[in-house]
Amino acid sequence: MNSFQQLAKFRSYLFQTMEGNRKSCIPLSRRLAGEVSSPDFGWNLNERMISSRVSHSTAVHRSGNFPISPNNRLERAASVRPQHMETGDASDPRITRIASSIRVIPDFPKPGILFQDITTLLLDIKAFRDTIDLFVERYKEKGISVVAGVEARGFIFGPPIALAIGAKFIPMRKPHKLPGPVISEEYSLEYGTDVMEMHVGAVEPGEKVLVIDDLIATGGTLCAAIKLLERVGAVVVECACVIELPELKGRDRLGDKPLFVLVSPA
Amino acid sequence: MSACKDEDPRINRIKTSIRVVPNFPKPGIMFQDITTLLLDPQTFKDTVDLFVERYKGKNISVVAGIEARGFIFGPPIALAIGAKFVPLRKPKKLPGEVISEDYTLEYGRDCLQMHVGAVETGERALVVDDLVATGGTLCAAINLLKRAGAHVVECACVIELPDLKGRERLKGKPLYVLVESH
Numbered sequence: 001m002n003s004f005q006q007l008a009k010f011r012s013y014l015f016q017t018m019e020g021n022r023k024s025c026i027p028l029s030r031r032l033a034g035e036v037s038s039p040d041f042g043w044n045l046n047e048r049m050i051s052s053r054v055s056h057s058t059a060v061h062r063s064g065n066f067p068i069s070p071n072n073r074l075e076r077a078a079s080v081r082p083q084h085m086e087t088g089d090a091s092d093p094r095i096t097r098i099a100s101s102i103r104v105i106p107d108f109p110k111p112g113i114l115f116q117d118i119t120t121l122l123l124d125i126k127a128f129r130d131t132i133d134l135f136v137e138r139y140k141e142k143g144i145s146v147v148a149g150v151e152a153r154g155f156i157f158g159p160p161i162a163l164a165i166g167a168k169f170i171p172m173r174k175p176h177k178l179p180g181p182v183i184s185e186e187y188s189l190e191y192g193t194d195v196m197e198m199h200v201g202a203v204e205p206g207e208k209v210l211v212i213d214d215l216i217a218t219g220g221t222l223c224a225a226i227k228l229l230e231r232v233g234a235v236v237v238e239c240a241c242v243i244e245l246p247e248l249k250g251r252d253r254l255g256d257k258p259l260f261v262l263v264s265p266a
Numbered sequence: 267m268s269a270c271k272d273e274d275p276r277i278n279r280i281k282t283s284i285r286v287v288p289n290f291p292k293p294g295i296m297f298q299d300i301t302t303l304l305l306d307p308q309t310f311k312d313t314v315d316l317f318v319e320r321y322k323g324k325n326i327s328v329v330a331g332i333e334a335r336g337f338i339f340g341p342p343i344a345l346a347i348g349a350k351f352v353p354l355r356k357p358k359k360l361p362g363e364v365i366s367e368d369y370t371l372e373y374g375r376d377c378l379q380m381h382v383g384a385v386e387t388g389e390r391a392l393v394v395d396d397l398v399a400t401g402g403t404l405c406a407a408i409n410l411l412k413r414a415g416a417h418v419v420e421c422a423c424v425i426e427l428p429d430l431k432g433r434e435r436l437k438g439k440p441l442y443v444l445v446e447s448h
Binding site for chain 2: 103105108109115117119122123124125128129132151152153155156157159160162163166167168169170171173176177178179180199202
């Protein structure tokens with residue numbers, strides 16, 4: 001597929017999502033403007049757009065139950081209200097399976113929030129393995145010596161990636177969890193603030209770091225992680241999440257740090 | 267545990283990679299810090315490998331990891347042995363329907379939760395945490411899995427504090443650890 005065809009396919013995806021029930025859309029021009037390729041990796045613009053922009057079905061579940069079929073696949077509850085059809089890059093079937101393995105729980109942790117539950121992805125052995133593989137394929141042999149995972153769901157995805165690419169794993173934690181000397185970074189929540197901590201000495205100046213979490217929403221947590229790492233002289237090469245909620249514009253809060261995600265609800 | 271494991275050269279490296287931090291989280295406690303183990307990629311890999319060598323081919327379909335340090339060791343083991351990973355969490359973290367198990371702490375009580383439907387009746391499960399002290403948390407985890415109809419095959423931890431006798435509180439379930447700290 002040449003680059004024009006790739007761009008046409010991406011535009012087709014974007015227009016499909018715009019026709020859905022999205023309250024706001026990020027114009028193609030802004031997406032293109034935001035997709036700055038990292039010089040360290042040398043990936044082309046189109047590859048990054050296609051690989052990181054996949055939507056998944058956001059069928060709304062009425063109950064939290066999810067019977068597990070003999071094949072260990074998630075069976076969705078009946079009488080759901082589909083918000084959008086699955087679209088996106090069909091060339092990698094792994095993405096499709098990953099997207100469909102994520103369960104959406106309405107009104108959690110509070111009314112109005114559609115919670116993206118990755119625990120169902122972890123129950124699908126192939127989907128979990130594919131998730132890790134997709135990140136490992138992107139990050140191996142890139143000189144990354146540190147994977148920083150944000151508590152707690154970043155602890156699930158970060159270590160397998162670190163092990164596969166030969167990097168160390170450092171947990172970025174809530175306050176008072178890490179023993180010994182730490183550095184702290186305060187960050188904003190919707191209401192109030194929170195604090196993230198990292199061990200002193202975990203990362204050396206100049207080390208290349210990948211930051212991992214399960215999901216990026218407003219970007220506040222990832223931004224705090226980036227700041228902690230940069231304070232000790234590390235080089236954050238990219239942030240990687242399974243899921244992005246693009247309407248919350250978290251990508252914009254990462255400054256010049258690129259973001260790679262696997263799926264994005266429509 | 268077994269003489270073979272104690273003679274494994276990987277064990278000594280794992281033991282020496284664990285940092286002990288005195289008086290954390292409160293005076294008198296010698297905290298076993300596994301984050302320094304995670305800073306050595308070979309040692310972290312060895313840790314996972316030792317568990318994987320023990321559990322693969324044993325028809326274990328579930329690895330249950332206890333929040334939060336069990337989330338670091340459990341998933342790599344699960345991926346390597348072809349099992350699903352089930353997070354056991356503090357209250358109000360898991361969305362949707364959960365079952366809860368209260369347990370006793372030194373001062374007060376705590377609660378562990380698991381998703382309804384995560385585990386099927388008859389599945390063989392491994393429980394993973396970084397450390398076993400009094401065994402209260404592992405006991406709660408065993409109870410949750412049993413209530414869901416799973417068969418807990420073993421509990422696995424990197425570190426045991428044998429003086430706290432946690433091993434006796436596991437409802438008869440076996441415990442496998444890599445290092446002991448007295």
